[in-house]
Amino acid sequence: MQSKPGSESAMEALRLNGVSVYFGKLSALNEVLLSIERGERRGLIGPNGAGKTTLFNVVCGYLKPSTGDVYLFGKKTTGMSPHKYVKAGIARTFQKSNIFLKLTVLENLLLALDQKALRLGSFTMRGPSTLGRAEALLSQFGLQDKTHWPASALSYGEQRVLEIALALALEPKILLLDEPTAGLSGAEVSIIGDIIRSLSSDITVVIIEHDMDVIFDLSDKISVLHYGKVIAEGTGDQIRSNPKVREIYLGRSKE
Numbered sequence: 351m352q353s354k355p356g357s358e359s360a361m362e363a364l365r366l367n368g369v370s371v372y373f374g375k376l377s378a379l380n381e382v383l384l385s386i387e388r389g390e391r392r393g394l395i396g397p398n399g400a401g402k403t404t405l406f407n408v409v410c411g412y413l414k415p416s417t418g419d420v421y422l423f424g425k426k427t428t429g430m431s432p433h434k435y436v437k438a439g440i441a442r443t444f445q446k447s448n449i450f451l452k453l454t455v456l457e458n459l460l461l462a463l464d465q466k467a468l469r470l471g472s473f474t475m476r477g478p479s480t481l482g483r484a485e486a487l488l489s490q491f492g493l494q495d496k497t498h499w500p501a502s503a504l505s506y507g508e509q510r511v512l513e514i515a516l517a518l519a520l521e522p523k524i525l526l527l528d529e530p531t532a533g534l535s536g537a538e539v540s541i542i543g544d545i546i547r548s549l550s551s552d553i554t555v556v557i558i559e560h561d562m563d564v565i566f567d568l569s570d571k572i573s574v575l576h577y578g579k580v581i582a583e584g585t586g587d588q589i590r591s592n593p594k595v596r597e598i599y600l601g602r603s604k605e
Contacts (some may be wrong), residue, residue, distance in 0.1 A: 353396030361522055362424060363388040363554040364409065369418035371404055371578075378404040380578040381418065389551045394558045397598075400519075401578040402558045403445065406526050410442055410554075411435040416565065422524070436465070439523030443513045443530060451502040453491055455512060456500055461482040462519035463529075481520070491515045507538030514545060524554045531564050545569060566590070 366455060370377065379401045386392045394402050407413040409420060411432040419428040422438050430438070448594040449458050461479050487493045489512050496504065498555055501512060510530060526545070531539045539561065546568055558563040565572060566586040574595050576581040582592045589595055 354570075362554070362583060363390070363422070365421040366408070367419045367421065369405075369408060369415045369420065371401075371408060371413060372416045377578050379415070381407070382575075382578070382579060382580055384573060386556065388554055389555055389567055390557045391546075391570045392554075393565040393572040394556060394576035395560075395562075395565055395577065400575040402476050402575055404527060404578075405575070406442060406528055406556075406558065408442055409435075409524075409526065412527045436520065440518045440526065441517040441522035441524070442526035443510075443517055443528055444528050445532065447509045447513055449501050449509060449516065451500065451514055453501060455488065455504065456484055456497045456502055457489060458512060458516060458521055459487055459579060462516040465520065487519060488513050492541075496541075507534050507541065510534065510538070510542060511545065514542070518549075522553060524556070525549070526548070527555065527557045529558055529560065531559065531561055 353504075362385055362598065364384070364386040366382045369382045369384075371379040371380055375521065380407065380548075381402075384405075394405070396402055404413065411427075411434065413432050413463070414429050419426055421427065422435075422440070425438075427438060450461070453461070460480065463483055484486050485497070486492070488497055493504075493508065493512060495507070495523045503510060504512065514527070515528065530546070531542050534542065543564060546555065546557070557565065557568060564594070571583065571585060573580050574589065576598050581598065582589060582595050584592070
């Protein structure tokens with residue numbers, strides 16, 4: 351059941367209330383109603399052009415909805431600039447890697463940590479604690495032996511791991527992952543899956559994925575977008591057995 355704006359549950363991390371986005375006559379999102387609880391792992395699936403990345407761009411402030419509102423932890427945030435969303439605790443990865451390829455792995459992380467300090471209004475001078483935090487993240491994500499490598503020398507899978515590490519350096523409350531396993535080998539997909547599973551339950555994670563095995567494995571609940579509208583929502587088993595999803599998205603005819 352959808353609660354009314356202003357009566358959001360204390361457990362709610364993110365709400366989109368009737369959000370639509372129009373590009374001219376094209377409707378990219380159509381009155382989207384979405385409620386995600388704190389600490390939840392939410393999968394977001396749908397055919398290409400369904401509006402998944404547009405939804406992420408609205409949540410991050412890159413796009414202002416044509417109608418409707420966004421709420422973070424019960425607070426209306428519609429129309430805030432992207433840097434204010436970062437300050438509010440949103441971090442994301444992108445379909446294409448967003449790292450600085452000419453900088454070293456360590457330098458990429460230090461820049462992310464500097465951004466976090468600026469977000470908190472506490473940046474004065476980079477000190478030993480910042481370097482220690484960067485080194486801890488590199489160790490956590492298995493990149494400690496490549497600290498001084500240029501990011502361009504990493505494999506594509508390692509670059510995706512680094513991108514997630516950069517997002518986590520901001521210590522987000524909500525992490526948006528846009529196709530984190532796209533283009534990866536089976537072994538690399540397994541590594542990314544292990545990283546996502548290891549994240550603190552304090553972090554709410556929303557994942558866009560086309561790999562159904564990944565999305566069903568990692569998600570507590572799944573929302574299905576089609577032509578910019580949420581057409582189904584539920585657990586993995588509920589989504590698998592939903593006739594509309596089977597016909598429209600999973601490519602199976604009705605039985």
